[in-house]
Amino acid sequence: MTLKYLLEKEFLQIKRNKFMPRMIFILPFVALALFPLVANFEVKDINLVVVDNDHSSFSARMVQKISSSGYFRLNKVSADYQTALYNIEQDDADVILEIAPGFEKNLMNFQPAGVLISTNTVNGMKGGLSSAYLSGIINDFSSEIRAEHLQNNSKLKANAIEIIPRYDYNPHLEYKYTMVPAILMMMLAMLSGFLPALNIVGEKEKGTIEQLNVTPVSKFTLILSKLIPYWVIGFIVLTICFLVAWMFYGMISAGGYLQIYLFAAVFVLAFSGLGLVISNYANTIQQAMFMMFFFVITFIFLSGLYTPVSSMPDWTQALSRISPLRYMIEVLRFIFLKGSNFFDLKWHFAALCGFAVLFNGWAVLSYRKTK
Amino acid sequence: MISCKNISKKYKKVQALNDISFEVKPGEIFGLIGPDGAGKTSLFRILTTLILADEGFASVDGLDVVKDYKLIRERVGYMPGRFSLYQDLSVEENLNFFATVFNTTVEENYELVKDIYQQIEPFKTRKAGKLSGGMKQKLALSCALIHKPTVLFLDEPTTGVDPVSRKEFWGMLKNLQQQGITILVSTPYMDEASLCDRIALIQKGRFLTIDSPQKVADSFQKTLLSVSAENMSKLLTDLRAISEVESCFAFGDSHHITLKDPTSTHKQENWGPQKKNINDIDLTINNLKMMLEAKNHINVVIKKIKPGIEDCFMELSKNNL
Numbered sequence: 001m002t003l004k005y006l007l008e009k010e011f012l013q014i015k016r017n018k019f020m021p022r023m024i025f026i027l028p029f030v031a032l033a034l035f036p037l038v039a040n041f042e043v044k045d046i047n048l049v050v051v052d053n054d055h056s057s058f059s060a061r062m063v064q065k066i067s068s069s070g071y072f073r074l075n076k077v078s079a080d081y082q083t084a085l086y087n088i089e090q091d092d093a094d095v096i097l098e099i100a101p102g103f104e105k106n107l108m109n110f111q112p113a114g115v116l117i118s119t120n121t122v123n124g125m126k127g128g129l130s131s132a133y134l135s136g137i138i139n140d141f142s143s144e145i146r147a148e149h150l151q152n153n154s155k156l157k158a159n160a161i162e163i164i165p166r167y168d169y170n171p172h173l174e175y176k177y178t179m180v181p182a183i184l185m186m187m188l189a190m191l192s193g194f195l196p197a198l199n200i201v202g203e204k205e206k207g208t209i210e211q212l213n214v215t216p217v218s219k220f221t222l223i224l225s226k227l228i229p230y231w232v233i234g235f236i237v238l239t240i241c242f243l244v245a246w247m248f249y250g251m252i253s254a255g256g257y258l259q260i261y262l263f264a265a266v267f268v269l270a271f272s273g274l275g276l277v278i279s280n281y282a283n284t285i286q287q288a289m290f291m292m293f294f295f296v297i298t299f300i301f302l303s304g305l306y307t308p309v310s311s312m313p314d315w316t317q318a319l320s321r322i323s324p325l326r327y328m329i330e331v332l333r334f335i336f337l338k339g340s341n342f343f344d345l346k347w348h349f350a351a352l353c354g355f356a357v358l359f360n361g362w363a364v365l366s367y368r369k370t371k
Numbered sequence: 372m373i374s375c376k377n378i379s380k381k382y383k384k385v386q387a388l389n390d391i392s393f394e395v396k397p398g399e400i401f402g403l404i405g406p407d408g409a410g411k412t413s414l415f416r417i418l419t420t421l422i423l424a425d426e427g428f429a430s431v432d433g434l435d436v437v438k439d440y441k442l443i444r445e446r447v448g449y450m451p452g453r454f455s456l457y458q459d460l461s462v463e464e465n466l467n468f469f470a471t472v473f474n475t476t477v478e479e480n481y482e483l484v485k486d487i488y489q490q491i492e493p494f495k496t497r498k499a500g501k502l503s504g505g506m507k508q509k510l511a512l513s514c515a516l517i518h519k520p521t522v523l524f525l526d527e528p529t530t531g532v533d534p535v536s537r538k539e540f541w542g543m544l545k546n547l548q549q550q551g552i553t554i555l556v557s558t559p560y561m562d563e564a565s566l567c568d569r570i571a572l573i574q575k576g577r578f579l580t581i582d583s584p585q586k587v588a589d590s591f592q593k594t595l596l597s598v599s600a601e602n603m604s605k606l607l608t609d610l611r612a613i614s615e616v617e618s619c620f621a622f623g624d625s626h627h628i629t630l631k632d633p634t635s636t637h638k639q640e641n642w643g644p645q646k647k648n649i650n651d652i653d654l655t656i657n658n659l660k661m662m663l664e665a666k667n668h669i670n671v672v673i674k675k676i677k678p679g680i681e682d683c684f685m686e687l688s689k690n691n692l
Binding site: 001002005006009012013016017206207208209210211212213214215216217 | 455
């Protein structure tokens, strides 16, 4: 009964607050509309400099093939490697492709034909990927040449293996499809973690908690009154996110939405619980902010949001198990892209429930009306 | 109604309360008088079950503050020193909220808060944060009273409130007292002490004395003189430099001093004939005046005055250093 009045008060305060309701709408909207486009690991428009020491029809054909791939922009043709290197130094070029003299001749005679790829790896990922793209195209070109010659000279064996890649669940390897579910959960974690923490610490700072503490309201009721509003807000945020994903990216979950809400309910509960635990230890909003940042950022990096968990060192892989975000991002990617169902993810669900119980139990125990 | 026995509380290195014992009778206005940092708020927080004492035993309305804290919370009204109602809720919403968390309604106990609440009722839709200082106090008092508490704890309710509102506030407390509510009030203002039935002077976590304001003032044993002159700050240093002056404190527009001279002590006054004593004091006053005028003070005025609570506090606190 008292809970009802406490909740009424919370919602009234949220409504009164000019800033908060807007933030609740704007943050997920902007985050989802912007982040997946920005946080894009696809590398495009790589500036290429070619140093062609062969000047043959084959070398011209290969350069033609590379520039028509769409990934590379043929910026310059340099006379020698030194000038090409200078271009990289001036940041006019990202990759140098040097074709050795006698490239065509060697190819025709089935001798190894030399090609040098030299990449600017200040941005390691971009460098690595552009070099890989370039090698891929050149390999392709080499098989092409071989195939042509096979018709002329049947004694020679063709390339033994032909690889046909097929990308399941995300056929065009669109990076945003991987990112949208992850960013969605990151937003949910931030809002449902930060808001209750800041709310309680705010009441501490204003001194209003003191007035509440001398009332007969039990700490369980009080904590519930702080949890439930952010639970509701979590659902609103999630719904906004789904709408944005659909409107901007045309993404519709492959699995049931109801399942996602079920997982999200537990997830929000876990993160709000973490927020409450922090609010019990922090005395000022500043402290709470920093503690929350620490946990959220640690959880995000351990979650496999940006980099796959399996490529982490063993010990951080083990550590990633303590990040509730890891489970939830996996769940959402699985449901959203793969269409997994609840039973496929029952262990994830159990883990999330564990976090929810742990954090909220801790919150109730560490909350002291009497110090 | 309220009873403390040997209460002590320590925060890391600071001894906030040191062996405090006192009783407050039902229907009494009991004042805790002391400067900032004397331990008043700590004592309030122990009695309102917000913190635990390190040692000692305390009870409110016959209930132990440790064991029966839940019952105490239903029966006491607490008004913390800092305004701690929801500033973003309106006057009406605050009152309703605090009524409901105590499982009651505003209507049920309206009689009790009527006199106070009526004064702020015209502003009931205004947000609490937008009220003036005096109105905030009235709202806070209304909220502390809305569940009809038997004991009211008011922690520095008049700090930062203008003199008119302060007077009004004490008038309200007297009314509440008549309705049978026991009130424990703390204040750093010595002039408010005389409005209490009994007071305790507190300093550095210790009680200096517990008595009615009149008796506390009467307990002052020494002759008290007020001294004023043109240059007050120089006067203070000069007075303190005079060897006959035992103590000297700045009190608003004059300095209050006590003298070491044995002939002017209270005891001698009772023994000897009254007339001789008056002469003695006149003599001392004249001597003092001459001494000060020799130090280039002009318009020196020295009078014998009746001691107030503040003088007693100063005198007693000397022994508590």
